[in-house]
Amino acid sequence: MLIIAHRGASAEAPENTLAAIQRALDSQVDGIEIDVYFVDGEVFVFHDRYLERLTAHPGRLLDLTAAQIRRLKVFNQQPIPTLSDVLACIAGRCMLNIELKGDVPVDILREHLDQALTTYGFSQEQLLVSSFNHHWLQRAKQASPWLRLGALSASCMLDYARYASDLDAYSVHTCVDFIDQALIDDAHARGLPVYVYTVDQAEDIKDLQAMGVDGIFTNHPQYARNVLEGLPT
Ligand code: G3P
Ligand code: MG
Numbered sequence: 001m002l003i004i005a006h007r008g009a010s011a012e013a014p015e016n017t018l019a020a021i022q023r024a025l026d027s028q029v030d031g032i033e034i035d036v037y038f039v040d041g042e043v044f045v046f047h048d049r050y051l052e053r054l055t056a057h058p059g060r061l062l063d064l065t066a067a068q069i070r071r072l073k074v075f076n077q078q079p080i081p082t083l084s085d086v087l088a089c090i091a092g093r094c095m096l097n098i099e100l101k102g103d104v105p106v107d108i109l110r111e112h113l114d115q116a117l118t119t120y121g122f123s124q125e126q127l128l129v130s131s132f133n134h135h136w137l138q139r140a141k142q143a144s145p146w147l148r149l150g151a152l153s154a155s156c157m158l159d160y161a162r163y164a165s166d167l168d169a170y171s172v173h174t175c176v177d178f179i180d181q182a183l184i185d186d187a188h189a190r191g192l193p194v195y196v197y198t199v200d201q202a203e204d205i206k207d208l209q210a211m212g213v214d215g216i217f218t219n220h221p222q223y224a225r226n227v228l229e230g231l232p233t
Contacts, residue, residue, distance in 0.1 A: 001208065002215030003224050004031035004097060006198050007047060011219040015054070016045045017078035021089050027222040031095035031128075031215070033197075036083055037102035040066040043083035043112060046074075047101065055080075062102065083112050092121030097150060097217075100131035106143040113144055124148070130173050141168060150195065154178075161186040171195055171214075176204055184212055202227045 008020025009027060016034055024032050035047040039062055051057040055072045057064075064072075072080055081089075083098065090096055096116070100109075109129070116122040130150030131137050137149045148170035153160065156178035164172045164187070171193045174183070179196055187194045193214035199205055200219050205227045208216060218224040226233045 001213060001228065002030040002095075002195070003027075003221050003228070004033050004095070004195065004215050004217045005029045005221045006033050006217040006219050007035065008032060009219070009221050011200070012222075014074040014078045015219075016047055016081070017074050018081050018085060018089050019078050021081075021086060024221055025090065025093055027225060029094055029221045031097055032086075032090060033097040033099060033217050034083075034086055035099045035101045036104060037061055038104040038108060039064065039069060039102075042066045042069075043104055043108065044069055045081045045083060045086055049101075084115065087112065087116050087120040087122070090120070090122075092116075092123065092126060095126045095128060096122065097128045097130055099150075099152065100129065100133065100136050100140075103133070103136055106139050109140055110143045113147065128170065130171075134167060137167065137169070156180050156183055161190050161192060164192055165190045173197065173217075176208070179208065179211070179213070181211055188212065199224070202233065 005024030007015035009023035010020050012023045013019035034045045036043050036045055054074050069080055124146050128148045128150050129140050130152040132152050141147050150171045150173040151164035151167050151169035152173040154175045172187045173195045176196050176199050184194050195215040196213050197217035199216040205224055223233055
């Protein structure tokens, strides 16, 4: 079962920052998941629409300029990186799941993906783009037909695996709260791996492995690794 650091190793360093990415890399993760928005011509790595939880600033991320965003600190500690910063930091050492939280123009996304392949040493198999907005996914795939898509949902709707297959997704990404053996089996029958978020508890990690889940998004990748390998936690 793949261990994918959720927003980087976000239990150990401020989420979606280079510090959290580096902690994840130090834990030899299989993959790293980040959230991105397109703001003022730049792709920033950040989870929330509003700034209050993560920074000392009020208001919405999308209402700031790129220069203002560059001055912010997550939890008063770490700057908000750009997608290019993250690509350079990971440099093909593990899979990268880019979750689109905002609508990134397809040409901008394609430029970044091409940069990942040509400059930062990623293979196509190491890049996975997911979103709760599947219109954006469809457009991203039209612009880069080789692109692996993650069909992300917070629910477990009927025919989810068939739907993901029709979307031409590579994988099904779903919430641990609603994980279902029938979904896993159906996805596997269609050749789709199932990745589950957000999984930080030992009981869940073991149960999901026993169910045949292919990967988990976890805030604490080293802990998850220790649980899976039967090491002290
Ligand atoms: O991509 C999996 C997971 O990150 C989706 O939920 O809100 O943590 O971005 P969220
Ligand atoms: Mg996410």
